[in-house]
Amino acid sequence: MLIDYLPIAIMGALAVVFAVASMVVSRAFRPHRPNPVKLSAYECGNDPVRLPRGEKFSVKFYVVAMLFIIFDVETIFLFPWAVTFRQLGLFGLAEMAVFIALVFVAYLYIWRKGGLDWSEEVTPVETDALVEAELETGQGRQTVGAAGAR
Numbered sequence: 001m002l003i004d005y006l007p008i009a010i011m012g013a014l015a016v017v018f019a020v021a022s023m024v025v026s027r028a029f030r031p032h033r034p035n036p037v038k039l040s041a042y043e044c045g046n047d048p049v050r051l052p053r054g055e056k057f058s059v060k061f062y063v064v065a066m067l068f069i070i071f072d073v074e075t076i077f078l079f080p081w082a083v084t085f086r087q088l089g090l091f092g093l094a095e096m097a098v099f100i101a102l103v104f105v106a107y108l109y110i111w112r113k114g115g116l117d118w119s120e121e122v123t124p125v126e127t128d129a130l131v132e133a134e135l136e137t138g139q140g141r142q143t144v145g146a147a148g149a150r
Contacts, residue, residue: 063115074103 081096
């Protein structure tokens with residue numbers, strides 16, 4: 001009875017060995033040249049900076065993450081339908097058409113409301129001024145060019 005699970009155990013052991021070996025080999029042969037830019041914290045396109053006490057984080061990142069989860073879960077409903085498509089016939093096709101239409105309407109609504117818009121109106125002059133102010137106070141990150149120039 002336990003012998004029936006032997007192929008699964010072997011496959012699991014091979015997966016663990018492959019994962020560990022991949023990490024060991026990549027660590028042994030990777031180039032290791034740390035610099036301030038590589039060592040700085042970075043998360044999803046946003047620099048993790050401390051905000052002044054009264055300023056709040058933008059919720060745009062979290063809204064997009066929640067929208068992704070919602071649409072991802074709705075997409076999961078397509079798989080059982082695809083498996084039983086032939087048994088459901090025309091009724092199943094009509095039901096899925098209604099479902100996809102509702103998901104598409106929700107997507108259009110979110111798009112029209114600006115839920116997927118990441119752009120912020122920052123002119124290059126304002127950006128340059130912000131970078132110069134950060135560098136003067138010593139809070140800005142060093143770039144590769146600036147680090148190499150010293």
